Amino acid sequence: MKNSLLLLVALITTAGYAADRRPNILLIVGDDMGYADVGFHGCQDIPTPNLDALAASGVKFTNGYVSGPYCSPTRAGLMTGRYQQRFGHEFNGGGEGHGLPVTEVTIANRLKAAGYATAAVGKWHLGASDAMHPQSRGFDEFYGFLAGAHSYFDRTGMLRGRKQIDELDYTTDAFGREAVAFIERHQAESWFLYLAFNAVHTPMHATDDRLKKFAHIADSQRRTYAAMMLAMDENIGKVRQKLKDTGLEQNTLVCFISDNGGPTMPGVTINGSRNDPLRGSKRTTLEGGIHVPFVVSWAGKIKPGGVFAQPAIQLDLTYTALTAAGLAIKPEWKLDGVDLLPFLTGAKTGGPHDVLYWRFGDQMAIRMGDYKLVRYDMNAETRTGKKQPVSATKLYNLAADIGETKDLASKQPDKVKELQSKWDAWNATLMKPANGGGLSDNDGDEPGVAARKKRKAKAE
Numbered sequence: 001m002k003n004s005l006l007l008l009v010a011l012i013t014t015a016g017y018a019a020d021r022r023p024n025i026l027l028i029v030g031d032d033m034g035y036a037d038v039g040f041h042g043c044q045d046i047p048t049p050n051l052d053a054l055a056a057s058g059v060k061f062t063n064g065y066v067s068g069p070y071c072s073p074t075r076a077g078l079m080t081g082r083y084q085q086r087f088g089h090e091f092n093g094g095g096e097g098h099g100l101p102v103t104e105v106t107i108a109n110r111l112k113a114a115g116y117a118t119a120a121v122g123k124w125h126l127g128a129s130d131a132m133h134p135q136s137r138g139f140d141e142f143y144g145f146l147a148g149a150h151s152y153f154d155r156t157g158m159l160r161g162r163k164q165i166d167e168l169d170y171t172t173d174a175f176g177r178e179a180v181a182f183i184e185r186h187q188a189e190s191w192f193l194y195l196a197f198n199a200v201h202t203p204m205h206a207t208d209d210r211l212k213k214f215a216h217i218a219d220s221q222r223r224t225y226a227a228m229m230l231a232m233d234e235n236i237g238k239v240r241q242k243l244k245d246t247g248l249e250q251n252t253l254v255c256f257i258s259d260n261g262g263p264t265m266p267g268v269t270i271n272g273s274r275n276d277p278l279r280g281s282k283r284t285t286l287e288g289g290i291h292v293p294f295v296v297s298w299a300g301k302i303k304p305g306g307v308f309a310q311p312a313i314q315l316d317l318t319y320t321a322l323t324a325a326g327l328a329i330k331p332e333w334k335l336d337g338v339d340l341l342p343f344l345t346g347a348k349t350g351g352p353h354d355v356l357y358w359r360f361g362d363q364m365a366i367r368m369g370d371y372k373l374v375r376y377d378m379n380a381e382t383r384t385g386k387k388q389p390v391s392a393t394k395l396y397n398l399a400a401d402i403g404e405t406k407d408l409a410s411k412q413p414d415k416v417k418e419l420q421s422k423w424d425a426w427n428a429t430l431m432k433p434a435n436g437g438g439l440s441d442n443d444g445d446e447p448g449v450a451a452r453k454k455r456k457a458k459a460e
Contacts, residue, residue: 021190021251022114022115022116022190022325023190023251023252023253023324023325024190024191024192024193024248024251024252024253025111025116025191025192025252025253025321025324025325026193026195026239026243026252026253026254026255027078027192027193027194027195027255027317027321028195028196028197028236028254028255028256028257029075029078029122029123029194029195029196029197029256029257029258029259030197030199030200030232030256030257030258030259030293031071031123031196031197031198031199031200031201031258031259032071032200032201032202032258032259032260032261032262032263032269032271032273032282033200033229033258033261033262033273033292034261034262034264034273034275035258035261035262035274035275035276035278035288035292035293036262036273036274036275036276036277037200037225037229037262037273037274038051038052038055038293039051039052040052040055040056040060040293040295041293045214045217045222045226046214046225046226046229046230047230047233048229048230048233049233049237050233050234050236050237050240051233051236051256051293051295053237053240054236054240054254054256054295054297055295055297056304056305057297057299057304058254058295058296058297058298058302058304058306058344059296059297059302059306059307059308059344060293060294060295060306060307060308061294061295061296061308061312062307062308062309063291063308063309063310063311063312063398064257064291064292064293064294064312064313065290065291065292065294065311065313065314065356065367066078066257066258066259066260066290066292066313066314067083067084067085067290067313067314067315067358068084068085068090068260068290068358068360069260069261069282069283069284069285069289069290069358069360069363070091070092070260070282070360071092071123071125071148071259071260072089072091072092072099072125072148073085073089073090073091073092073360074259074260074314075125075126075196075259076089076100076104076126077314077315078107078257078314078315078317078318079100079106079107079108079126079137079318080100080104080105080106080107080318081107081315081318081319081322081333081335081336081337082104082315082334082335082336083315083336083357083430085359085430085431085433086334086336086429086430086431087101087103087104087431087434088101088431088432088433088434088435089101089434089435090359090360090361090434090435091360091361091433091435092125092148092435093435097127097129098127098435099127099128099129099132099435100126100127100132100137101434102131102132102136105138105333106138107138107192107318107321107322108120108134108137108138108192108194109137109138110138110322110327111138111192111321111322111325111327112138112139112140112192113138114325114326114327115190116189116190116191116192116325117140117186117189117190117191117192118138118139118140118141118191118192118193118194119139119140119141119142119143119191119192119193119194120134120139120141120142120143120144120194120196121142121143121144121175121178121179121182121193121194121195121196122143122144122171122175122194122195122196122197122198123144123145123147123148123149123150123196123197123198123201124142124144124145124146124147124196125146125147125148127146128146128147130162133146133162135161135162139194141161141182142159142160142161143160143161143165143174143175143178144158144159144175144196145157145158145159145171145198146159149198149201149203149269150171150198151171151203151205152170152171152172152198152199152203152205152206152228153168153169153170153171153205154168155167155168158171158174170205170207170231171199172197172198172199172228172231172232172235173207173231173235175195175197175198175235176234176235176236176238176239177235177238179193179195179235179239179242180238180239180242183239183242183243183246183248184242184246187246187247187248190325192321192325195239196259197232197235199228199229199231199232200225200228200229200271200273201269201271202269202270202271204221204225204228204271205224205228206224206227206228206231207227207231210227210228210231211223211224211227213227213230214226214230219272221270221271221272222272224272225271225272225273226272236256240254249299250299250300250301252298252299253296253297253298253301253320253321253324254295254296254297254298255295255296255297255317255321256293256294256295257292257293257294257295257314257317258292258293259292260282260283260289260290260292261273261275261278261280261281261282261287261288261289261290261291261292262274262275262281262282262288263281263282263283264282264288265280265281265282265284265377265379266379267283267379268281268282268283275287277402277403278291278402278403278404279403279404279405280376280404283360283377284363284376284377285358285360285363285364285365285374285375285376285377286374286376286404287372287398287402287403289376290358290365294312294314296317296320296340296344298324298341301341301345302341302344302345303345306344308343308344310343310350310351310352310353311351311352311353311356311367312340312352312353313337313353313356315335315336315337316338316339316340316352317337317340318335318337319335319337319338319339319340320338320339320340320341323339323341324341338352338353340352354368355367355368355422355426356368357423357426357427359427359430361433362375362390363375363377363390364393364423364427366419366420366422366423366426367398368418368419368422370397370398370399370400371395371396371397371398371415371419372396372397372398372404373393373394373395373415373416373419373420373423374391374393374394374395374396374404375390375391375392375393375394376390376391376394377390377391378390378391392409393409393416393420394407394409395407395408395409395412395415395416395419396408
């Protein structure tokens with residue numbers, strides 16, 4: 001009887017403590033995922049049961065965007081909650097000193113200052129100098145790599161904190177384990193975990209056991225891609241199970257996105273992804289480059305099984321996380337996102353944004369309502385190997401034409417003028433790119449590959 005009473009008191013105390021605690025924040029990012037390659041978007045050849053369960057537990061966004069079509073810029077936007085073009089982080093960049101400007105404050109900085117335990121696990125791609133290292137940007141802990149891509153099996157360049165790790169089996173599994181271990185260690189306090197998988201970015205590396213499960217896929221690249229997707233899905237399942245096992249599921253805001261669309265065009269590191277029914281690829285401002293899988297879940301706060309059709313952007317996830325943590329957003333932070341929770345709980349109706357904007361070198365886009373004005377890299381649709389120019393400005397109605405096939409510019413010149421004027425006004429507030437080299441900017445090879453390419457080109 002005495003033991004039963006003690007257990008009851010402990011349960012009541014724990015429940016009360018959990019209710020009073022600020023929520024945990026879990027931001028999960030997939031790398032170079034195809035829009036069509038998850039079950040909750042209808043994928044048939046690659047099972048993603050854990051991502052599907054995550055989507056079913058909360059809200060899937062059918063018009064979820066990122067603020068650029070490339071890896072590093074969208075991560076800079078996510079970390080700051082600001083259009084990355086505002087501070088010059090328009091391209092991937094490269095070389096010493098390139099990365100997220102130290103003048104920018106990250107979500108980790110803000111949450112750490114509010115008493116959160118913070119960790120980054122996986123791909124960083126926001127600078128390799130000591131001043132730009134995750135542990136210099138508000139993260140207490142870091143396990144992963146600093147570059148834009150990495151071997152899944154080679155430990156070279158893989159760090160715990162600032163020190164090289166001693167062994168590695170497979171990065172996706174290692175990142176899952178590290179995320180689970182962080183949750184286990186910090187279950188008694190509020191935490192922020194940024195879990196950024198390098199799956200399914202090249203190089204195309206998969207474990208033998210997972211490859212065997214897709215022997216029926218004839219295309220070898222697609223088969224490896226499927227095995228890599230499975231690995232990420234399995235590890236997301238392990239992380240969510242740890243939330244349940246530790247009793248933290250109802251006190252954790254979970255968000256999932258891909259950093260950009262699948263790379264399907266010449267000039268990028270193609271991985272076997274598919275963006276159907278979207279047109280275009282990573283590195284373009286067509287929908288295939290910026291329209292991504294996008295999920296928000298919070299057990300007990302957000303009704304499961306929801307579908308949100310209004311346009312939202314990854315910048316909103318930063319703002320949503322900060323407000324969920326109880327921070328008062330200050331005007332001087334100049335955030336570009338909004339709090340999505342009132343829209344997801346029904347406290348607010350309509351859409352969170354009147355307009356969304358993109359600039360990527362000579363490419364541009366603006367979405368207002370159902371209309372999108374876009375100028376895109378035409379290399380996304382050539383297989384000749386011949387360099388193509390950026391397209392003329394085109395107008396699409398995405399509600400009727402998500403595949404961007406019917407240019408309405410000649411039929412609706414007033415709409416073109418309206419959208420161009422809005423974009424021009426936004427563009428006037430931006431910095432010139434401070435990193436990278438434009439459309440030919442390299443996406444970040446695994447260690448040693450870029451150097452080998454340069455030596456080979458010189459020899460030839």
